Amino acid sequence: MRLLATGQVVSKTRVPAHGQVLRVGLRAVGDAKGGVSPASPEGECQDGRCGLIKRPGDLYEVLAFHLDRVLGLNRSLPAVARRFTSPLLPYSYTDGALRPIIWWAPDLQHLQDANNDQNSCALGWLQYQQMLRAHRPTLVAGDDPCSNIPHSEWSRLALFDFLLQVHDRLDRYCCGFQPDPSEPCVEEMLHEKCRNPAELFLVHILVRRSAPSRLVFIDNAGRPQHPEEKLNFRLLQGIDSFPATAVSRLRSGRWQSLLLQSLRLDRELWHSQGGAEGLSPLLRTIERRAGILLRHIRDHSLELFQDSPS
Template identity: 85%
Template sequence: MAQRPWRRTGLKPPASAALGVLLALALLALSHLPPPPDRSPHPLPALSPPGPQPEAAAPLSGVQTRSKRLPISPVHLQWDQPPGQGRRRRRGVGGDAPPWLSNDDLQKMQLLASGQVVSKTRVPAHGQVLRVGLRAMGDAERDASPASPEWECQDGRCGLIKRPRDLYEVLAFHLDRVLGLNRSLPAVARRFTSHLLPYSYTDGSLRPIIWWAPDLWHLEDVNNDQNSCALGWLQYQEMLQPHGPAVTAGDASCSSIPRGEWSRLALFDFLLQVHDRLDRYCCGFQPDASEPCMEEMLHEKCRNPAELVLVHILVRRSAPSRLVFIDNAGRLQHPEEKLNFRLLQGIDSFPAAAVATLRSGRLQNLLLESLHMDRELWESQGGAEGLRPLLRTIDRRARILLRYIQERNLTVFEDSLR
């Protein structure tokens, strides 16, 4: 191509020009020779633009991580290392766990949800409740040792399996944490397959399992072993007075409970309509004939307040000034026109953080975010759509409670005892 103009004019290219052309061609050829081997420790530069980078490894569950706090699919708790191997981080497929669930909560939830059942014992006077020893997956130190129910439970590795109808206990646990009360024991929903359990526990039904606190303070009285102290209704009302009398020396476990603890309990029980602790006689509403307080003829005792006692008033020996909320199944089907305001009697202030959450208008969404951590419960209830009716019930009760506080000009207190 470069020589055509010269031929077209009939002229010969000058020698110097031809030499220049040859030199240019030689340089061009040299530039295309492969470079000598690079003996330096640095990698060779890319000869072409880099292609698509390989994708990062997927999480262990095989589900890609989403950036939203509340993903569509339920969250499985995942740990960076197996239990017992180094420090764990809170992480779920949908992102970090909600801040109101502590690391201790998440570890106990993981144990309850996936721990191997290694022992079982009946709980006296609770025919449909089993206490089971649990062994965490990957717990090599315990794999070779024989299971001992008492040893496992004293080590904090036991749970109570309760009836399918007690599933509300799981919802109650998350409500407790969302409100910042932190008085309920961790609970999850689970289906059991262990050969150690009776068939009624392994038939595929979903049951709640609640962490067993090894140091709950029980009275030695077999007729009143579900209390840390014997407390009557009239005595309880006296304790709620600003300068009420102290409990007798024999009930030291109750005398150390500050008034704020009773406020937390009353707020929690009102939202769930739990009557068994503060009003097991159903004195605060007209019960149906099917209510236990009617079947056991307890309601008749409402005529004599001196006979009324509180039940399930428990503390831990390691924290005698903090109540422990147990048996929190609640009654979300309890009609709104029969709400039991007796549960609030004598309470003149409420924890500020809990009241602020009720006022925020976000209670339902916060509960959904928290319940989303329990895969079994979430799926069994049909996800957010199935849970919404229950959460709306709690939200309506919260609004009624806020109106109750406002109309009576009650106060709030800062929660110094967490």
């Protein structure tokens, strides 16, 4: 976390098909290796010393990381808020705007397909639902990176995505609510595919080589302003159990104070949002969504499972 927050930028690389995202190599301040290196960042990244600088509008990814930890999910990559001044970066990255920087996990598995490289496996909606009903790992070839993902991982993902209203993973087509005409899923004509579930696919389904049975949650900014009357319950479809630890913390209400304590550690984010007072509307939004999720669990008599040591 300290490297992300204070590390010197020593290299930069564009991320293909993600024009507003830069991958940067980082070096700890005072590192004996010294100054800026124009060399390829691959060595830095393989050693875990890289991060993705994202758009200012993705700042809620930092809050999502802290919420992930407070709920005991531990599936999101570390994220901090930061202002950049490095001469290596384009001016738009050094204009004083606060941006999130996300740790680059060197062993994330990506498909070789250039059009589907944000997945570790190709998984369709119907296949996903069939797998959930069967309570079996993903129904894919045995050597597929996602073949060992247990049912409990999808439960964690569904809970997290519902609280933050992250649609891109499980419902990038906006099939679970009526989208506004300005929504990307409408502009890109994805919503039209909702008529044929066989054409629907999950995205950002990723695992790491070091932990192939654990999902990695990326692109977690979600939709803090998403209206309550349009909450996407499709994210919960097929999920019949939830992690007991996360549900217990949501029920107790203590997660809010824990989240504020955690967010206070990110001084840039904390001050930019106006501290506890400025963050309170967002926490109230998550609290209302949590109440709706808890009611869904109760009304459908869904089970809770104990988290295995990880």
